[in-house]
Amino acid sequence: MTTTTPVSPRSLRWARRRQSFTRSWNAYRSQRTGMIGLFLLAAIVILALAAPILVDESQLSVTQATGGRMEPPSAGFPLGTDEVGRSILALTLWGARLSLLIGLTATVVAILVGTAIGVTAGHIGGWYGWIALRFSDWFMVLPSLVVAIALLAVLGRSMSTTILVIAMVSWSGTTRLVRAQTLTVQARPYLERAKALGAGHWHQMTKHILPNVLPLVLASATLLVPSAILMESSLAWLGLGDPNVVSWGSILNRASSNGAVSAHAWWYLLPPGLAILLVVLAFMMCGRALEAVFNPRLRGEQS
Amino acid sequence: MTLLEFKDLHVTYTGSRGRIPAVRGVDLKVESGRTLGIAGESGCGKSTLAMAVLRLLPKSAEVTGEILLNGEDLLTMGWGRLRAVRWTGASIVFQGAMHSLNAVHRIGRQVAEPILLHEEGISPNEAAERAEALLERVGLPSSRARSYPHELSGGQRQRVMIAMALACDPDLIIADEATTALDVMVQAQVLQLISGLVTERGVGLVMISHDLSVLSEVCDEVAVMYAGSVVEQGPAHEVFANARHPYSAALGAAFPVIGDPASRKRPGGLAGDPPDPVRLPDGCAFRPRCAVAVERCGEEVPALLAVPGAAGEGPARVSACFVAQEGEPVVV
Amino acid sequence: MSSEARSSNEEPSSGSAPSSAAPVRGEKSLTARDLRVEFGLPGGRVARAVDGVDLDVAPGEIVALAGESGCGKTTLARTLLGLERSTGGTVAFGGEPLRYSTKALKAYRRQVQLVLQDPSGALNPRHTVYDAVAEGLRIHGITDDEPGRVADALSRAGLRPPEQFFLAYPHELSGGQRQRVVIAGALVLRPSILIADEPVASLDASVRGEILALLLRLKEEQGLGALVITHDLGLAWSIADRIAIMYLGRIVEQGPVEQVLTAPRHPYTRALVSVLPGAPALKEAVPEPIVLAGELPDASRIPGGCRFRPRCQEVAAGRAAEVLHRCESEDLEILGPESAPHLVACHLDRARREDARDGGARMAV
Numbered sequence A: 001m002t003t004t005t006p007v008s009p010r011s012l013r014w015a016r017r018r019q020s021f022t023r024s025w026n027a028y029r030s031q032r033t034g035m036i037g038l039f040l041l042a043a044i045v046i047l048a049l050a051a052p053i054l055v056d057e058s059q060l061s062v063t064q065a066t067g068g069r070m071e072p073p074s075a076g077f078p079l080g081t082d083e084v085g086r087s088i089l090a091l092t093l094w095g096a097r098l099s100l101l102i103g104l105t106a107t108v109v110a111i112l113v114g115t116a117i118g119v120t121a122g123h124i125g126g127w128y129g130w131i132a133l134r135f136s137d138w139f140m141v142l143p144s145l146v147v148a149i150a151l152l153a154v155l156g157r158s159m160s161t162t163i164l165v166i167a168m169v170s171w172s173g174t175t176r177l178v179r180a181q182t183l184t185v186q187a188r189p190y191l192e193r194a195k196a197l198g199a200g201h202w203h204q205m206t207k208h209i210l211p212n213v214l215p216l217v218l219a220s221a222t223l224l225v226p227s228a229i230l231m232e233s234s235l236a237w238l239g240l241g242d243p244n245v246v247s248w249g250s251i252l253n254r255a256s257s258n259g260a261v262s263a264h265a266w267w268y269l270l271p272p273g274l275a276i277l278l279v280v281l282a283f284m285m286c287g288r289a290l291e292a293v294f295n296p297r298l299r300g301e302q303s
Numbered sequence B: 001m002t003l004l005e006f007k008d009l010h011v012t013y014t015g016s017r018g019r020i021p022a023v024r025g026v027d028l029k030v031e032s033g034r035t036l037g038i039a040g041e042s043g044c045g046k047s048t049l050a051m052a053v054l055r056l057l058p059k060s061a062e063v064t065g066e067i068l069l070n071g072e073d074l075l076t077m078g079w080g081r082l083r084a085v086r087w088t089g090a091s092i093v094f095q096g097a098m099h100s101l102n103a104v105h106r107i108g109r110q111v112a113e114p115i116l117l118h119e120e121g122i123s124p125n126e127a128a129e130r131a132e133a134l135l136e137r138v139g140l141p142s143s144r145a146r147s148y149p150h151e152l153s154g155g156q157r158q159r160v161m162i163a164m165a166l167a168c169d170p171d172l173i174i175a176d177e178a179t180t181a182l183d184v185m186v187q188a189q190v191l192q193l194i195s196g197l198v199t200e201r202g203v204g205l206v207m208i209s210h211d212l213s214v215l216s217e218v219c220d221e222v223a224v225m226y227a228g229s230v231v232e233q234g235p236a237h238e239v240f241a242n243a244r245h246p247y248s249a250a251l252g253a254a255f256p257v258i259g260d261p262a263s264r265k266r267p268g269g270l271a272g273d274p275p276d277p278v279r280l281p282d283g284c285a286f287r288p289r290c291a292v293a294v295e296r297c298g299e300e301v302p303a304l305l306a307v308p309g310a311a312g313e314g315p316a317r318v319s320a321c322f323v324a325q326e327g328e329p330v331v332v
Numbered sequence C: 001m002s003s004e005a006r007s008s009n010e011e012p013s014s015g016s017a018p019s020s021a022a023p024v025r026g027e028k029s030l031t032a033r034d035l036r037v038e039f040g041l042p043g044g045r046v047a048r049a050v051d052g053v054d055l056d057v058a059p060g061e062i063v064a065l066a067g068e069s070g071c072g073k074t075t076l077a078r079t080l081l082g083l084e085r086s087t088g089g090t091v092a093f094g095g096e097p098l099r100y101s102t103k104a105l106k107a108y109r110r111q112v113q114l115v116l117q118d119p120s121g122a123l124n125p126r127h128t129v130y131d132a133v134a135e136g137l138r139i140h141g142i143t144d145d146e147p148g149r150v151a152d153a154l155s156r157a158g159l160r161p162p163e164q165f166f167l168a169y170p171h172e173l174s175g176g177q178r179q180r181v182v183i184a185g186a187l188v189l190r191p192s193i194l195i196a197d198e199p200v201a202s203l204d205a206s207v208r209g210e211i212l213a214l215l216l217r218l219k220e221e222q223g224l225g226a227l228v229i230t231h232d233l234g235l236a237w238s239i240a241d242r243i244a245i246m247y248l249g250r251i252v253e254q255g256p257v258e259q260v261l262t263a264p265r266h267p268y269t270r271a272l273v274s275v276l277p278g279a280p281a282l283k284e285a286v287p288e289p290i291v292l293a294g295e296l297p298d299a300s301r302i303p304g305g306c307r308f309r310p311r312c313q314e315v316a317a318g319r320a321a322e323v324l325h326r327c328e329s330e331d332l333e334i335l336g337p338e339s340a341p342h343l344v345a346c347h348l349d350r351a352r353r354e355d356a357r358d359g360g361a362r363m364a365v
């Protein structure tokens, strides 16, 4: 028990948050894979953020390309060049920005929608809950490629369409998870106590249910990002992405459509491929570690 | 005849917080056909003591001393012998044991299982008949043998557990909070059943509970435990009605005697928290919560000694309290 | 409630509180009349969990509601709190029938508060003690001097010095401390009635007394009224003024604790009292332990006539022969909520009393 006596409610709330963050952080820190994932992720994010400083944007321009067609790695182009003579290193670095951006944005959208529908479906239940559940089931079994092609046909190929497509096929998993967790929290006596204190639905959902589902959501979000990045890559690889931007998937798409495979231009295929693999791995490692941190808490403290 | 005897038993767990001395030097005896009650609040080591008898403790537990069942030391016994003893020598009914029934097997099969395992040459049909007979003994119609656990109420499931404990005619039954979760009336039914078994079949019974008033009704003798040690022992009614240790007095006061004006609108109890076994105080472990402590209590550990004012018939009165040993009153 | 009335109501405990334990009936008492709660079960059956209950709880008195598990105690409590809708009868506070609009319920909940059985489950593991106690204030938008009110509630619940507990999480507290936090969380709204559902059942024997003493003190010093639900008659003896014995959704005997527990008249109460351990004074009233066979029937299969008849020891022993036809066919009327007289819902008891009265009258002639 603590013996400090800060008395304003604000300072108390902060002290409490600090305390609980420290606790979670200490638990996370003790997991080696999680820490490796975190370092990897940090490195990738820093590189992506620093891309404009490291490599000038002009290097992405097809018209200003300085290298030859599909040159193997050399001193001037450490990872070789593409079919129009642009540096693969530059493309991969810049591609990281877009792949991460699309992956994160799509995940955030999916998580927000999934959590909102999951919490309300679990808490309100009844007809609304039933319909919300069927609705999310329906999305779960929807083949993502068909959705993508249909939407792209209607909305045209663009970054926001890609994000929309990925979010649409990803939110339902979160809904299921959140709804299930909401139902277990819902049955806890502390919700009964809150109701007896006069709490309305908003209070119950924001003060009791959300804080108890968020850790799980965070862990599952960390696992959603890599799948969103993979999906973006596949869409781009299939030529369904935004044609005007550079992402890892679009690099691969151009590589394969320009005969990089038959030309044995491994330097064209490997860097974006490895980058995808690395990001996916890093997120997975973080996600698993987060799950390990939050799950025993969820099970242990509430029983 | 002495059926079960603990000799200077110590059990120490090693946990994340270090060494936890859960049982600290317990000496107790149970005769055939007699009932010993063990009382104390949760964490005082009652279940550890019970589990030590059948060597059910986790590997992290370090056990020293002796536990003799019919003169044989259970702690040094080989595994083969121990397996036999686990059903035919002694069996335990745990608190909430009713939750440990297998949900997918019928009741009859679960009761018959130990019989089939431990009796040579018995046919499955005979075992099933025995199981039905056992269910009737514990007050369940034999047709219940075909039920699944979820079809029974909590009280009925607890009876099934007792039937299972009886399956191989053990000499000793240990009931660890076996009736705590039950309603008064169901508790009375189960207690009546258990006491019947003791008188009728001469088994020895160790009854563990935090409810001193229940123990005082059912048992011949009661031992009160605090922080892993026995602090008072004597005839059940005496310990409840006229405690000679401040802790037993407080524990007894927690259960008011209905009709007694002295306890009307005066809920009894004990201030302070139960002791932390990792950080026991010096001297008497009860001192931080004791209202009659004297200076000596902080320096020496009181031994379990005979107390004055208890000479007479029946088992000896012993108490581990300096004040009681001086013959002074233990309640203020 | 107007703000002036509130501030006078929220004066620190010591000065303004009524010192005597006499219950104050009327303005702030909680009443139930012919209350019924039914649950539809799969297969079209209906569980009559609460089947006609009259009950009064006034500030300054502790009423115990006792009965076997499954007899409807929790359902009754939840209905009194407006957490469950009744299917018949009324709940009223201060004479005003309870309305279920969000606003009316919210106002009601400042007056009638709940304490749950399991304090570990009743506290959100992610909220500190401070947040748990301040929750009620925040819900009701009471923002002035929040820390002061929280500290006051904690110390009234016996957690002193309160600031030391502000930042603790429930898992860092002992069971008794947790239950005090739950009680403080209810007290912070300054309710006039507390409904406590098995408040000590999950606590250690030695800790129980402290929580019960706290309830008793809150009643005596601050005029709080409480309905304490329990299956332990000893608890009623320790703290309650009145007791109601419930069987299968109905109150079968009620009156002052001394009378009901030392001179029980309903066969069910007599059986319950008879199996209590170690009560010499009771041996006169009920000499032999009466261990009833069987268990509480299901709430969807309430027997006709007297609901206790299938288990009634008087019927089984043939002592109720003269009233047996009534036991079998005539349901008993709902017992009134009056506080003073000792009321019993039993044909046999009624017949015996009438006989005694007639006999007395004949002798006088």
Ligand SMILES: Nc1ncnc2c1ncn2[C@@H]1O[C@H](COP(=O)(O)OP(=O)(O)O)[C@@H](O)[C@H]1O
Residues within 6 Å of the ligand: B013, B014, B015, B020, B021, B022, B040, B041, B042, B043, B044, B045, B046, B047, B048, B049, B058, B060, B277
């Ligand atoms: N497996 C275990 N590992 C570590 N400590 C344990 C274990 N089991 C029990 N303990 C500790 O031993 C003490 C006695 O426990 P127990 O025998 O269960 O007491 P009781 O049955 O009287 O409640 C407690 O302090 C408990 O925390």
Ligand SMILES: Nc1ncnc2c1ncn2[C@@H]1O[C@H](COP(=O)(O)OP(=O)(O)O)[C@@H](O)[C@H]1O
Residues within 6 Å of the ligand: C039, C040, C047, C048, C049, C067, C068, C069, C070, C071, C072, C073, C074, C075, C076, C298, C299, C300
């Ligand atoms: N939500 C519900 N749906 C159906 N039956 C219920 C529900 N709640 C309680 N019951 C039934 O009502 C009866 C009374 O239950 P309860 O009020 O919990 O009793 P107690 O608190 O006295 O143990 C029981 O038979 C129970 O099965």
Ligand code: SF4
Residues within 6 Å of the ligand: B245, B246, B247, B284, B285, B286, B287, B290, B291, B292, B293, B294, B297, B302, B320, B321, B322, B323, B324
């Ligand atoms: S020895 Fe001392 S501290 Fe221990 S119980 Fe007796 S009086 Fe209390």
Ligand code: SF4
Residues within 6 Å of the ligand: C266, C267, C268, C306, C307, C308, C309, C312, C313, C314, C315, C320, C323, C327, C345, C346, C347, C348, C349
């Ligand atoms: S009315 Fe009849 S059946 Fe019911 S309790 Fe009285 S004697 Fe028994």
Ligand SMILES: [Mg+2]
Residues within 6 Å of the ligand: B043, B046, B047, B048, B177
């Ligand atoms: Mg135990």
Ligand SMILES: [Mg+2]
Residues within 6 Å of the ligand: C069, C070, C073, C074
């Ligand atoms: Mg209940």
